[in-house]
Amino acid sequence: MLTYELTSRDLEDVRFAVSPAAETVLSLRALQDPGRFPLQLPWIRAVQPLLEALDWSVLRWLVNDTMGSPDFLTPRPTSPLTQIADELDLIGSVDRETFERQLVAVNGEVPAELAGPDGATKVVDALREYWQAAIAPYWNRMRTLLTADISYRGHVVTQRGTGVMLNELGPAISYGDGLLRVDRVSDISRTESVDGRGLVLQPTLFGPHAVIPMDVGAEPILGYPPRGQATLWSVVDPPSRRDLAQLIGTARARILELLTHPRTTTDVAAELKVTPSAVSQQLQLLRRTGLVEPQRTGKQVLYKPTQLAALLTGTESD
Structure with missing residues (x-):
């Protein structure tokens, strides 16, 4: 003892x-x-x-x-x-x-x-x-x-x-x-x-x-x-893209895929060819459910995936 x-x-x-x-x-x-x-x-x-x-x-x-x-x-x-x-x-x-x-x-x-x-x-x-x-x-x-x-x-x-x-x-x-x-x-x-x-x-x-x-x-x-x-090990493999889309919706799953590094709402909107306001709505929902988090750099607000999102998508980080 x-x-x-x-x-x-x-x-x-x-x-x-x-x-x-x-x-x-x-x-x-x-x-x-x-x-x-x-x-x-x-x-x-x-x-x-x-x-x-x-x-x-x-x-x-x-x-x-x-x-x-x-x-x-x-x-x-x-x-x-x-x-x-x-x-x-x-x-x-x-x-x-x-x-x-x-x-x-x-x-x-x-x-x-x-x-x-x-x-x-x-x-x-x-x-x-x-x-x-x-x-x-x-x-x-x-x-x-x-x-x-x-x-x-x-x-x-x-x-x-x-x-x-x-x-x-x-x-x-x-x-x-x-x-x-x-x-x-x-x-x-x-x-x-x-x-x-x-x-x-x-x-x-x-x-x-x-x-x-x-x-x-x-x-x-x-x-x-x-x-x-x-x-902890009840789910052995990460979900497929289709599984993830069915879970959180196609639009939000696509946004998570794009956040390989912190990005602004405007960046994501340009990538998806939609309006920034449409992306903003999806990002706010992802934020409320703990899948993305904002970080401010000067006057810009960047969004990045949380550890929970990394777990869902099977991405790696140190």
């Missing part, structure tokens, strides 16, 4: 974040022991044919038999908008002492494949290939669920308080009297003070109960299981 001691000031500084790197690394757990991750079995089956070509001489050392991973592989994210490229840069810049010490803590040794000055570079290269093959094609769907959970937790904080929100994170997590207890994560119990460092809460699909740092005294972070995982 890990127990975080939280002052009232610490409670005010609780933050949420999403980490593409953490989902990438932690997903290796599900491939290693699928029986512990029944909700992710559709994803496991989908990526199995792609795994043979990856560098398992490196990847096999990133998660041990007890589901432990070196902390440097999951740098503490700073926002729900963290990008995989930035996190891979952080992983690649880990100092040699930390790199070797944490590998020994997880594997009992520094694997021969990762010995030498280029060990971190090998890890980054292997993770980048694994991300592209197994995570990137599904990242829009995964990120949408993770950010939706963060939104829900924010509403709980606003309406019922941070303490209630912490108590509802999962069966292995409980809060009371300034103590946040995380069970089912370690055979050895420890208590650590957050002490103004800020606690980051990170929803993850590959907990399955909770995820904590291995290093004693590491920056406070807690991975917890998000809501809605049971329906």
Whole structure:
């Protein structure tokens, strides 16, 4: 068990974040022991044919038999908008002492494949290939669920308080009297003070109960299981153009197709050869249903698809 001691000031500084790197690394757990991750079995089956070509001489050392991973592989994210490229840069810049010490803590040794000055570079290269093959094609769907959970937790904080929100994170997590207890994560119990460092809460699909740092005294972070995982893979493939048109209408589906980059109402109208007012009506409906969002640049208002729209259309983004 890990127990975080939280002052009232610490409670005010609780933050949420999403980490593409953490989902990438932690997903290796599900491939290693699928029986512990029944909700992710559709994803496991989908990526199995792609795994043979990856560098398992490196990847096999990133998660041990007890589901432990070196902390440097999951740098503490700073926002729900963290990008995989930035996190891979952080992983690649880990100092040699930390790199070797944490590998020994997880594997009992520094694997021969990762010995030498280029060990971190090998890890980054292997993770980048694994991300592209197994995570990137599904990242829009995964990120949408993770950010939706963060939104829900924010509403709980606003309406019922941070303490209630912490108590509802999962069966292995409980809060009371300034103590946040995380069970089912370690055979050895420890208590650590957050002490103004800020606690980051990170929803993850590959907990399955909770995820904590291995290093004693590491920056406070807690991975917890998000809501809605049971329906995450209920639709395996994105809808076809015809399906999407039947769902939201031909005109609005065509507008979403054109928004490959932020565009103005006038731009879209010219492309479709209709009046700007006609496009404006459709864009306002798409905005109200959460499929597009405006962004102002000077005097212009540009429209771009939301993550929900990307999920519907099957488009990819980092």
